[in-house]
Amino acid sequence: MRKYDYRAVIFDLDGVLTDTAHYHYLAWKKLAESVGASFDEAFNEQLKGVDRMGSLNLILAASGKDFSDADKLALADQKNLHYQSLIAQLSPADLLPGAAESLQQIRAAGLKTALASVSKNARAVIERLGIAGEFDVVVDAAKIKNSKPDPEIFLTAAAGLGLTADECFGIEDSIAGIRAIKSANMFALGIGSPVVLTGADVVIAGLHQFSLQDYLR
Ligand code: BG6
Ligand code: MG
Secondary structure, eight states, X not given: OOOBOXXXXXXXXXXXXXXXXXXXXXXXXXXXXXXXOOOOHXXXXXXXXXXXXXXHHHHHHHHTOOOOHHHHHHXXXXXXXXXXXXXXXXXXXXXXXXXXXXXXXXXHTTOEEEEEOOOTTHHHHHHHHTOGGGOSEEEOGGGOSSOXXXXXXXXXXXXXXXXXXXXXXXXXXXXHHXXXXXXXXXXXXEESOTTTOTTOSEEESSGGGOOGGGTBO
């Protein structure tokens, strides 16, 4: 495994720092059922890390029906309202095990931290989790044109930190996110299963298994 003098760690949010990936799953499942599209965990893996309209288009394509642009906007709003009701009560207790400790470890070692989430709800989520102050740079949907798997979000985070891509590494739970990190020419740490995240350089089950020293030269 490549060890390096990294100067920053760029985190995905949903499914890495908190289990909002599950809430996205529940909200998309309900939406998919409402339009008669089949939906399961394997299909959901293709949606993780993909932005709202991109995910909706994948679900609608699976339904085999046609939808107008106005229908699509209404369905996207419907999913988002459901998702927002699921995250309304989010609090610092919803940080995944090891999340707060990983951020502290990285900052204590003098490295910088950034957030790279395509979610338009990212700011609200980090505020409710009490970690909004833990990032030197936050890049969300408002700051990019191309969703993951495009590398833009990770490259924008690195540029915001004033660093080159190889000085940063990325942490992701999604297939699209790992592809984005690798296309940005960064080291990719996967969170989840190595069977799913085949493109990652290393995969751990969760941030409770994270130790910065494992990656530093
Ligand atoms: C990503 C999630 O972080 O954000 C996706 O992995 C989600 O599941 C995407 O669709 C967009 O989120 P939002 O909050 O803008 O609908
Ligand atoms: Mg994610």
